[in-house]
Amino acid sequence: MNFIENESEQKLRGGYYTPEDLATYITKWVANSSPKSILEPSCGDGVFIKAIHNIGYGKKSHFYGFELLDSEANKAKERADELKVKSTIKCIDFLDHAIQVMSSGKTEYDAVVGNPPFIRYQYLPKESQEKSEIIFKSEHLKFTKHTNAWVPFVIAAIKVLKPGGRLGMILPAEIIHVMHAQSLRTYLGEQCSKLPELCSNRTKLFLS
Numbered sequence: 001m002n003f004i005e006n007e008s009e010q011k012l013r014g015g016y017y018t019p020e021d022l023a024t025y026i027t028k029w030v031a032n033s034s035p036k037s038i039l040e041p042s043c044g045d046g047v048f049i050k051a052i053h054n055i056g057y058g059k060k061s062h063f064y065g066f067e068l069l070d071s072e073a074n075k076a077k078e079r080a081d082e083l084k085v086k087s088t089i090k091c092i093d094f095l096d097h098a099i100q101v102m103s104s105g106k107t108e109y110d111a112v113v114g115n116p117p118f119i120r121y122q123y124l125p126k127e128s129q130e131k132s133e134i135i136f137k138s139e140h141l142k143f144t145k146h147t148n149a150w151v152p153f154v155i156a157a158i159k160v161l162k163p164g165g166r167l168g169m170i171l172p173a174e175i176i177h178v179m180h181a182q183s184l185r186t187y188l189g190e191q192c193s194k195l196p197e198l199c200s201n202r203t204k205l206f207l208s
């Protein structure tokens with residue numbers, strides 16, 4: 001068994017970034033629905049901003065990025081400025097934003113892209129554990145302490161997505177089989193009209 005004291009800073013924030021070609025592939029699929037607003041719940045240093053630029057979509061939509069770590073949020077802001085991608089990057093916890101939007105009953109974004117943090121529930125600070133539980137419960141989903149940070153991120157991202165919007169995220173292959181993701185699997189089946197690509201290995205999840 002691993003202890004939190006022995007884990008790296010990178011692991012504790014789920015800081016494993018997406019290769020640019022994969023981010024570009026996902027962004028191209030999402031942009032096919034002509035979104036005016038694109039959410040990235042945990043934008044890191046902004047590879048999806050680069051992806052939006054790569055497909056020539058930087059002026060056609062507004063990118064909303066959230067990132068907990070200020071050094072990474074600043075890199076994302078710099079990238080967006082340099083590449084002239086219209087954007088708002090906030091250095092805050094996405095779960096706080098999501099809870100606020102969810103309680104307003106509104107949906108905010110035409111599309112979602114990203115690669116949410118993979119962090120064991122036991123490694124999350126107490127307040128993040130509580131926010132995860134709030135998100136499960138607000139959607140009447142069964143909550144378990146075996147969950148992982150990426151699960152409430154996906155639930156919240158679906159919830160703030162406008163009807164008809166697209167969500168393209170890189171998720172761990174365990175979405176297909178782990179018990180703790182059962183309520184998420186059911187939720188996706190209920191909320192999404194299409195699950196175009198759900199592959200094993202390194203799972204790509206494309207939803208609309």
Ligand SMILES: C[S@@+](CC[C@H](N)C(=O)[O-])C[C@H]1O[C@@H](n2cnc3c(N)ncnc32)[C@H](O)[C@@H]1O
Pocket residue numbers: 013014015016017018040041042043044045046047048066067068069072092093094095114115116117118
């Ligand atoms: C898997 S990385 C992905 C970064 C970037 N989206 C990419 O695809 O390369 C996850 C990021 O989530 C950030 N993060 C972790 N918890 C967060 C939270 N509650 N709100 C916003 N960002 C968070 C981490 O600092 C990390 O940069």
